[in-house]
Amino acid sequence: MSLLQRTIESIKPLDKQAMAEAQKRLDYLLKPQGSLGRLEEIALQMAGITGKVLNNPNKKAILVMCNDNGITDEGIASFPRTLSMLVADCMLKGISGVAVLGKNAGADLRVVDLSLESDPVTPGIINRKMRRCTSNFLQTTAMTREEAVRAIEIGIEETNKAIDEGYNMIGTGEVGIGNTTTSSAMLHVFTGKSLEILVGRGAGLTDEGLEHKKEVIRKAIEMHKPNASDPLDVLTKVGGFDIAGMAGTYLACAARRVPVVMDGFISGAAAVLACRLCPEAKNYIFPSHGSAEPGSKAVMDDLGMEPIMYMNMRLGEGTGAALAFHIIGASMAMMNNMGTFGDIGMG
Amino acid sequence: MSLLQRTIESIKPLDKQAMAEAQKRLDYLLKPQGSLGRLEEIALQMAGITGKVLNNPNKKAILVMCNDNGITDEGIASFPRTLSMLVADCMLKGISGVAVLGKNAGADLRVVDLSLESDPVTPGIINRKMRRCTSNFLQTTAMTREEAVRAIEIGIEETNKAIDEGYNMIGTGEVGIGNTTTSSAMLHVFTGKSLEILVGRGAGLTDEGLEHKKEVIRKAIEMHKPNASDPLDVLTKVGGFDIAGMAGTYLACAARRVPVVMDGFISGAAAVLACRLCPEAKNYIFPSHGSAEPGSKAVMDDLGMEPIMYMNMRLGEGTGAALAFHIIGASMAMMNNMGTFGDIGMG
Numbered sequence: 033m034s035l036l037q038r039t040i041e042s043i044k045p046l047d048k049q050a051m052a053e054a055q056k057r058l059d060y061l062l063k064p065q066g067s068l069g070r071l072e073e074i075a076l077q078m079a080g081i082t083g084k085v086l087n088n089p090n091k092k093a094i095l096v097m098c099n100d101n102g103i104t105d106e107g108i109a110s111f112p113r114t115l116s117m118l119v120a121d122c123m124l125k126g127i128s129g130v131a132v133l134g135k136n137a138g139a140d141l142r143v144v145d146l147s148l149e150s151d152p153v154t155p156g157i158i159n160r161k162m163r164r165c166t167s168n169f170l171q172t173t174a175m176t177r178e179e180a181v182r183a184i185e186i187g188i189e190e191t192n193k194a195i196d197e198g199y200n201m202i203g204t205g206e207v208g209i210g211n212t213t214t215s216s217a218m219l220h221v222f223t224g225k226s227l228e229i230l231v232g233r234g235a236g237l238t239d240e241g242l243e244h245k246k247e248v249i250r251k252a253i254e255m256h257k258p259n260a261s262d263p264l265d266v267l268t269k270v271g272g273f274d275i276a277g278m279a280g281t282y283l284a285c286a287a288r289r290v291p292v293v294m295d296g297f298i299s300g301a302a303a304v305l306a307c308r309l310c311p312e313a314k315n316y317i318f319p320s321h322g323s324a325e326p327g328s329k330a331v332m333d334d335l336g337m338e339p340i341m342y343m344n345m346r347l348g349e350g351t352g353a354a355l356a357f358h359i360i361g362a363s364m365a366m367m368n369n370m371g372t373f374g375d376i377g378m379g
Numbered sequence: 380m381s382l383l384q385r386t387i388e389s390i391k392p393l394d395k396q397a398m399a400e401a402q403k404r405l406d407y408l409l410k411p412q413g414s415l416g417r418l419e420e421i422a423l424q425m426a427g428i429t430g431k432v433l434n435n436p437n438k439k440a441i442l443v444m445c446n447d448n449g450i451t452d453e454g455i456a457s458f459p460r461t462l463s464m465l466v467a468d469c470m471l472k473g474i475s476g477v478a479v480l481g482k483n484a485g486a487d488l489r490v491v492d493l494s495l496e497s498d499p500v501t502p503g504i505i506n507r508k509m510r511r512c513t514s515n516f517l518q519t520t521a522m523t524r525e526e527a528v529r530a531i532e533i534g535i536e537e538t539n540k541a542i543d544e545g546y547n548m549i550g551t552g553e554v555g556i557g558n559t560t561t562s563s564a565m566l567h568v569f570t571g572k573s574l575e576i577l578v579g580r581g582a583g584l585t586d587e588g589l590e591h592k593k594e595v596i597r598k599a600i601e602m603h604k605p606n607a608s609d610p611l612d613v614l615t616k617v618g619g620f621d622i623a624g625m626a627g628t629y630l631a632c633a634a635r636r637v638p639v640v641m642d643g644f645i646s647g648a649a650a651v652l653a654c655r656l657c658p659e660a661k662n663y664i665f666p667s668h669g670s671a672e673p674g675s676k677a678v679m680d681d682l683g684m685e686p687i688m689y690m691n692m693r694l695g696e697g698t699g700a701a702l703a704f705h706i707i708g709a710s711m712a713m714m715n716n717m718g719t720f721g722d723i724g725m726g
Contacts, residue, residue: 062469063476064457064582068698069671069691110411118723122409127718129410136712235411324416341688341706344416351415358705359688365483371474376465 035185036280040310042287046080054079054367060379061370070340074318074363081291081316086368089201089291092139092357093194094130094350096123097187097277098157100149101210102168103252108245109210110235113165117150119207123349124156130205130349137357139203141350144190146183146273148207160186166272169252173269174214180264183273184309187280195288202292203320203357204281204299205350206274209235215301216327217249217270221258222304223334230327232297235346263308271305278302283309286316293353293360296323296345300331307335320356321345382532383627387657389634393427401426401714407726408717417687421665421710428638428663433715436548436638439486439704440541441477441697443470444534444624445504447496448557449515450599455592456557457582460512464497466554470696471503477552477696484704486550488697491537493530493620495554507533513619516599520616521561527611530620531656534627542635549639550667550704551628551646552697553621556582562648563674564596564617568605569651570681577674579644582693610655618652625649630656633663640700640707643670643692647678654682667703668692 033041058072059065066072078087098120100113122128123143126135134141144158149165162183166174175183191202208214212234219230227246237245249270256269267276279302285292286306294303294317307314314335322328322339324346332339340359345352373379380388405419406412413419425434445467447460469475470490473482481488491505496512509530513521522530538549555561559581566577574593584592596617603616614623626649632639633653641650641664654661661682669675669686671693679686687706692699720726 062466062474063694067582067671067692067694068476069693071690071692119409122718122723125718127409127716127722129415129713129717132712132716133709135716136709235414324414338689340690342685343418343687343706345414345418346416347410347414355706355709358709359690359702362480362483362702362705365479366476369474369479369482370476371469371472375474376469 034181035188036181039188039283039287043310043312045312046315047083050083050085051076051080054085057085060372062373068366071363071366074360075367078291081289087364091199092201093199094134094139094141094203094205094353095190095194095281096130096141096143096205096207096350097274098143098145099147099208099272099274100165101208101214101272102166103213104210105168106170106248108213108248110237111209113149113209116207116209117148117153120145120148120157121153124154128349129347129351130354133351133354137354139354139357142190142194144277146186146277158190162273169270170248173256174271175268177264177268180268180276183276184280187277188284191281191284195290200290202281202285202290203350203353204278204292204295204302205353206278206298206348208272208274211272211274211298212325213245213249214270214272214275215298217252218266218301219304219327219330220249220253221260221266222308223330225330230330232325232327263305267305275302275305279306282306282313282317286313291318292316293318293320293356295320295350295353296348297325297328297331298348300328304331304334318356318360321352381528382535383528386535386630386634390657390659392659393662394430397430397432398423398427401432404432407719409720415713418710418713421707422714425638428636434711438546439548440546441481441486441488441550441552441700442537442541442628443477443488443490443552443554443697444621445490445492446494446555446619446621447512448555448561448619449513450560451557452515453517453595455560455595457584458556460496460556463554463556464495464500467492467495467504468500471501475696476694476698477701480698480701484701486701486704489537489541491624493533493624505537509620516617517595520603521618522615524611524615527615527623530623531627534624535631538628538631542637547637549628549632549637550697550700551625551639551642551649552700553625553645553695555619555621558619558621558645559672560592560596561617561619561622562645564599565613565648566651566674566677567596567600568607568613569655570677572677577677579672579674610652614652622649622652626653629653629660629664633660638665639663640665640667640703642667642697642700643695644672644675644678645695647675651678651681665703665707668699
């Protein structure tokens with residue numbers, strides 16, 4: 033059995049008994065029942081994930097999956113592919129958005145090169161290069177089906193490695209010029225929602241650029257006819273290795289019962305993919321922010337989630353996941369440190 | 380000239396030049412312009428407040444204003460007034476919601492007794508008791524106009540003390556059984572919005588309790604006819620000392636150019652009061668969460684603000700302000716620590 037298949041088969045439901053005990057504790061804390069809203073829901077879900085009422089997921093990592101997209105040959109992105117490695121390099125130097133916000137949230141970064149076009153500049157990037165860049169999916173499929181599986185498995189392997197080293201909360205992130213295009217294309221197939229709703233300006237397209245981006249996706253869908261009920265077919269035909277790698281992270285976290293925090297739109301498309309492969313994986317995912325990309329809402333609707341924050345952000349990298357770490361930490365503090373009615377003789 | 384008048388007169392506009400310089404830096408950071416959304420807006424506002432491009436508001440306090448409301452004699456609250464001092468006591472013991480979430484955010488607590496009915500249990504509460512409990516405003520006004528001014532001034536004094544001790548970011552919070560009733564009543568007068576929109580279940584009223592709460596407010600408004608264009612008249616007739624104290628905090632922070640983070644619904648009603656006394660004060664306030672109290676949206680609309688988070692919380696105390704401290708801290712990290720295009724030779 034393949035690593036992907038084994039991982040999916042190890043994913044089990046949340047621990048209902050731990051959740052019932054957590055709910056009892058929540059109702060016994062010094063506050064009107066339910067009055068800490070989302071903080072309580074987070075604590076409850078966390079108990080279901082780990083099987084423990086009290087949790088302290090304080091060893092945090094953001095796994096950043098890097099990929100270049102051949103489809104940028106069609107002029108659907110605001111920046112050239114060479115920028116991706118530069119961004120990855122800035123992460124390792126600690127000066128990119130996610131590097132700074134991750135550090136601020138006490139999280140380590142792991143930057144995984146799955147398929148960047150350029151060679152690494154700085155040491156420190158995790159080299160899992162499958163090839164340089166996906167194919168232009170207006171000419172052929174973005175990748176082969178074997179590559180699609182392998183990329184998800186690399187995501188699983190890198191996530192398992194981090195968990196083996198003691199990381200107990202993982203955030204997803206990505207680098208890849210053109211990956212709002214692949215995300216929108218995949219979501220169009222999976223959700224059936226229109227491109228008008230799903231396609232945005234990415235890093236800053238003009239009106240004309242936006243129309244062209246939609247047209248490119250439309251053509252690709254017509255050409256490849258991806259099968260919505262075969263998630264690997266969709267990934268193979270119009271996806272990217274970054275999305276595949278992040279899907280691997282969600283699946284590995286779910287299999288290992290480790291909480292995983294979803295970043296924005298592209299991380300969301302990867303979550304949709306992971307949950308098409310294994311619907312149970314959803315319960316191990318915490319959303320973070322509603323991104324400024326218009327398709328963000330479609331992702332949340334598909335996953336049945338509500339973002340915690342509305343920050344109007346659209347940088348990606350894992351920046352939203354970093355912010356959510358703070359709120360999840362606050363939820364844990366509530367659960368672990370608040371007094372109970374018993375403490376004041378009212379229990 | 381009174382302390383209140385002097386404070387209001389010291390409130391000046393945001394520093395436009397610092398904001399222009401901050402915008403320049405934001406656009407030079409390693410990201411598509413504007414792509415960090417709200418984090419960028421926070422950094423911009425912070426520059427306007429302090430007059431500096433780089434800021435590090437890391438000495439944080441939450442000032443909790445405590446008051447008991449005579450109107451609870453009318454049965455509009457789920458808990459007896461005696462609970463307020465118990466909650467204040469739990470704050471000092473470090474086991475209440477805001478004590479735990481404040482500590483988690485690196486903030487100190489200052490609990491100010493303006494008018495609790497009971498005597499303090501634990502040492503540590505700041506004793507500024509004006510009297511025990513406001514009056515039942517179905518019988519007389521909640522307080523006298525002199526008391527209204529004095530309570531705001533106590534808020535100013537306690538906030539100035541904290542700023543003098545080096546606190547450079549303040550959060551608002553409150554304790555006071557019955558204070559969603561006073562808040563809704565004041566907002567009804569100030570905004571003209573209906574009680575259907577403004578009145579919620581507080582700590583957990585039944586349907587019947589909710590209707591009764593609206594009826595009590597309706598009667599009080601008919602009886603006192605508060606003058607919407609005279610903010611002190613509204614406070615005097617249907618307000619509370621907690622709301623007055625928090626209004627003092629907003630005004631003092633604005634006068635001293637110190638950022639102040641608004642908590643939920645009741646803190647929001649206090650912000651509306653402060654901004655009716657001095658509209659410029661609004662620019663020194665950061666919103667935190669959209670509370671589960673239905674009137675929360677009316678507060679945000681009146682102030683022209685959007686919450687950062689939707690946590691479905693309704694505990695008060697300052698719990699939402701504590702959460703927002705994390706996000707404001709992340710914004711400062713972005714501004715202070717991200718690299719620029721110049722750093723990678725693209726400037």
